[in-house]
Amino acid sequence: MNDGCAQRAFLSGNEAFACGVRLAGPKVISAYPITPQTVVVERLSEMVEDGSLAAEFIHVESEHSALSCAMGACAAGVRTFTATSSQGLLYMAECLPYAAGGRFPIVMMNANRAVALPWNIYGDQSDALSQLACGWIQAYAQSAQEGLDMVLLAYYTAEHPAVRTPFMVNLDGFHLTHTYEVVDIPARADAEAFLPPFETDNRVDFDEPKNMAFSAGPGHCAVFKYKQHAAVLRARAVVAEAEERFARTFGRRYTGLVENYMTQDAEYVLVTLGAVAGLCRDVAAQLRRAGVKAGVVRIRYMRPFPDAELTAALESARAVAVLEKDISPGRAGAVFSEVLGVLAGRPALGAVGGLGGEDIAARDVHAIFDRLRAGETGVYFIGIGGVTI
Amino acid sequence: MLEIVWHGRGGQGAFTAARLLGAAYTLREGRCALAFPSFGPERRGAPMRAFTKLDERPIAARSETERADITVYLDATLYVESAPRADGVVLVNASGPILGAVTVDAGALAGELGIPTPNTAMLGALAALLAAPALDEIERAIDLYMPPRLRARNKEAARAAFHGISLP
Numbered sequence: 001m002n003d004g005c006a007q008r009a010f011l012s013g014n015e016a017f018a019c020g021v022r023l024a025g026p027k028v029i030s031a032y033p034i035t036p037q038t039v040v041v042e043r044l045s046e047m048v049e050d051g052s053l054a055a056e057f058i059h060v061e062s063e064h065s066a067l068s069c070a071m072g073a074c075a076a077g078v079r080t081f082t083a084t085s086s087q088g089l090l091y092m093a094e095c096l097p098y099a100a101g102g103r104f105p106i107v108m109m110n111a112n113r114a115v116a117l118p119w120n121i122y123g124d125q126s127d128a129l130s131q132l133a134c135g136w137i138q139a140y141a142q143s144a145q146e147g148l149d150m151v152l153l154a155y156y157t158a159e160h161p162a163v164r165t166p167f168m169v170n171l172d173g174f175h176l177t178h179t180y181e182v183v184d185i186p187a188r189a190d191a192e193a194f195l196p197p198f199e200t201d202n203r204v205d206f207d208e209p210k211n212m213a214f215s216a217g218p219g220h221c222a223v224f225k226y227k228q229h230a231a232v233l234r235a236r237a238v239v240a241e242a243e244e245r246f247a248r249t250f251g252r253r254y255t256g257l258v259e260n261y262m263t264q265d266a267e268y269v270l271v272t273l274g275a276v277a278g279l280c281r282d283v284a285a286q287l288r289r290a291g292v293k294a295g296v297v298r299i300r301y302m303r304p305f306p307d308a309e310l311t312a313a314l315e316s317a318r319a320v321a322v323l324e325k326d327i328s329p330g331r332a333g334a335v336f337s338e339v340l341g342v343l344a345g346r347p348a349l350g351a352v353g354g355l356g357g358e359d360i361a362a363r364d365v366h367a368i369f370d371r372l373r374a375g376e377t378g379v380y381f382i383g384i385g386g387v388t389i
Numbered sequence: 390m391l392e393i394v395w396h397g398r399g400g401q402g403a404f405t406a407a408r409l410l411g412a413a414y415t416l417r418e419g420r421c422a423l424a425f426p427s428f429g430p431e432r433r434g435a436p437m438r439a440f441t442k443l444d445e446r447p448i449a450a451r452s453e454t455e456r457a458d459i460t461v462y463l464d465a466t467l468y469v470e471s472a473p474r475a476d477g478v479v480l481v482n483a484s485g486p487i488l489g490a491v492t493v494d495a496g497a498l499a500g501e502l503g504i505p506t507p508n509t510a511m512l513g514a515l516a517a518l519l520a521a522p523a524l525d526e527i528e529r530a531i532d533l534y535m536p537p538r539l540r541a542r543n544k545e546a547a548r549a550a551f552h553g554i555s556l557p
Contacts, residue, residue: 010412010422010534122428175451179425180408182415278449357428359453 004188013176016144016183017083017109017169018043020151022053023191024107026081028073030058030066035121036173037085037111044081063088067095067106074104075212077203079155082106085173086113089127093134099166100135100228102213103202105158106166107151108136112274112325113173114356122357123173124325125274129302129334135228137167137235138302140273144183147171149252152186152195156242159198162234172275172325174357179275186250194249236304257306259298262288263313266295268372271310271339272323273299276353276360280323283365294369299335310342319347321372323365325354332379347375353382392454393515395439397463399432402508405535406463407439409512413522413530414443420521423448436467443521461515463495463507480515482507491518493554495546502542502549513547514554524551 011019018040021029029048031041047053056073060066063084070080084092089110099106110128114120128138137157141147150169158167171177204212216224240256247253261281263269268287270280277298287294297313299306314320320343324333331337336350351368354360364382371380380386393410397403404426411422420443427438442448457477462468465483468490481487482495495510504510509531516527528544535543 174428361452
């Protein structure tokens with residue numbers, strides 16, 4: 001199956017992602033399986049077993065250990081990978097700011113899945129969107145190809161000396177992880193040309209010993225956090241640099257922190273993220289044919305947050321809706337809350353849908369635009385409505 | 390875009406057939422496909438669905454299909470139980486004729502070859518109803534994506550059903 005040559009294959013999002021990890025060549029993979037991420041770590045363990053990936057695969061006893069182990073390996077100076085989902089992400093939550101604060105550029109795949117209770121193994125974005133403040137870069141893919149490509153882009157960005165921050169690549173559970181589609185798998189030589197070897201001085205070194213993962217009192221703690229914030233903001237430019245380099249190497253071009261669709265003169269814009277964006281674009285195209293100036297913004301990165309990109313894309317918008325698969329009870333979806341910050345008081349509508357794997361149909365997206373054009377604001381649940389108390 | 394909905398019972402291989410159809414169709418450059426199962430409880434014998442979308446352009450919408458061009462039933466009891474829509478072609482795995490449906494005795498064809506599931510025979514029968522993929526592309530997809538020990542028998546089942554189906 002793998003002779004290092006470029007090939008075209010019909011793969012699930014999970015299988016494609018594992019192919020991307022193999023191309024990035026981590027030296028240590030520590031992971032614990034959880035639906036719907038399981039196939040990624042199964043494939044990687046097979047690749048290690050058959051010798052097509054020269055890595056140490058450590059099957060740890062929990063997600064907390066998975067990330068702790070990845071930090072340890074990264075502190076030894078090698079490229080590392082882990083993957084998780086849902087309860088697993090929450091179980092490793094204690095370690096997430098640790099990895100970010102320790103400036104360990106680990107890449108992690110998160111298969112977006114609902115969080116309990118109710119217990120539910122299906123896709124939504126509640127897991128990752130609950131962890132926006134943990135210090136990691138967060139990106140959201142919309143296809144298996146983008147997921148695969150994001151592995152290479154993620155390592156480039158995370159390991160860049162100006163960034164040195166861990167990177168979480170999100171794939172919608174089932175809608176991406178378990179959906180099969182055609183994927184172009186790059187040649188190994190091209191991947192190696194794109195992604196430089198991992199080099200860091202933030203590692204254990206007996207010749208040049210240094211203090212790592214240390215304590216800091218009130219006088220210094222804020223300085224470290226300031227530096228982290230600056231590093232994630234610097235990732236904006238590094239993402240652009242990485243995507244330019246990627247386009248030159250592989251011929252596929254990505255669009256930075258957001259992807260805009262018909263936003264130039266759009267009066268009604270739907271902002272969303274992940275796999276549902278394609279459906280939203282189809283609906284916007286239908287509305288355009290009917291004379292409605294509709295547009296769609298797909299957020300690709302939640303951290304760093306695309307303030308400037310959204311401000312530009314929403315310039316002509318009279319009203320803006322956000323479609324997301326999460327709810328912060330008592331407020332709104334996390335994306336809605338963040339997008340409000342760039343709207344300068346314009347009407348905003350939050351649509352919460354797809355929770356626990358619920359299918360989002362074209363009529364649901366049409367209904368969002370209908371409500372937006374009718375002047376509706378606030379937050380409502382697709383299929384249920386707004387909350388009345 | 391051509392949308393195919395597969396109805397089967399857990400263990401009949403409906404999703405494998407949905408996936409092989411997408412793989413066969415996309416062997417030719419410029420063709421796109423999505424294949425995914427219904428995301429619900431997975432239990433042997435319980436009704437399940439799978440979806441294949443085929444197009445010559447990238448397919449943006451990943452939602453479940455609501456109006457299928459072709460609906461395939463790997464189990465005839467599901468056809469009776471689910472009272473299918475009138476629109477589109479219906480293909481049923483059945484030993485005798487069913488009003489309003491194209492039938493093929495995929496269970497018997499598979500059984501003669503020692504295959505416990507009707508999925509690849511139904512895939513061959515479906516290929517006879519479609520302009521693409523061709524039968525040889527179905528066989529190549531089986532070669533690429535099924536375990537070696539299963540390939541010959543399943544290709545034979547697809548061929549037998551492809552040639553054995555009586556077209557409407």
